[in-house]
Amino acid sequence: MSLRNAQTASSSSSSSSNSTFSPGYNFDxxxxxxxxxxRRKFTDHLYTALVGKGICTFRDDEKLERGEIIDQNLLQAIEESRFFIVIFSKNYANSESCLNELVKIMECTARGGKAFPIFYHVDPSEVEKQSGKYGEAFAVYENNANLEREQIQKWRTALTEASKLAGYHIENQ
Known part of the structure; x- marks a missing residue:
């Protein structure tokens, strides 16, 4: 069962338009x-604009935000998407779920997907070097005995790779 057909069964939402923008993918x-x-600021406006242009866009439902484990349906939605917009904000790195999404997104870009970072009130160098708020988040992860070092390194690598992609820097707007 595809995610498009299981919108009510899963905790996800996506635009319901039938786009021909990215044939072979369930989500543009x-x-x-x-x-x-x-969510209630920039992302809602971006989502509304994309859907308004007929672009089939996946975003998680608010219910998914509460958990730190990526739902299998979310991983499937990433795999079924052609393009990715990653909105780096001050607390993005505080979410293991966001970081796991990013790892999966970067795996998909290695297979031909395209990711576009947006640095929302965050300096791109903080994402690249995991400094500032991103460094604070990783200091917590490094001290967490329950996290595997390999996973932390995957997060670091994904952040560094994504920060080097051509994107947009939004500050004080």
Whole structure:
């Protein structure tokens, strides 16, 4: 069962338009964002604009934000998307779920997907070097005995790779 047909069964939402923008994919765009930072502001406006243009866009439902484990349906939505917009905000790195999404997104870009970062009130160098708020988040992860070092390194690598992609820097707007 595809995610498009299982919208009510899963905790996800996507535009319901039948786009021909990316044949062979169930979603044209997957939005990755930290809900507490951008959901009711930037991300809602971006989602509305994309859907208004007939672009089939996936974003998680608010219910998914509460858990830290990526739902299998979310991983499937990433795999079924052609493009990815990653909205890096001040608390993005505080979410293991966001970081796991990013790892999956970067795996998909290695297979031909395209990711576009948006640095929302965050300096791109903080994402690249995991400094500032991103460094604070990783200091917590490094001290967490329950996290595997390999997973932390995957997050670091994905952040560094994504920060080097051509994107947009939004500050004080």
């Amino acid at each position: 765009i997957f939005l990755s964002f930290r809900g507490e930072d951008t």
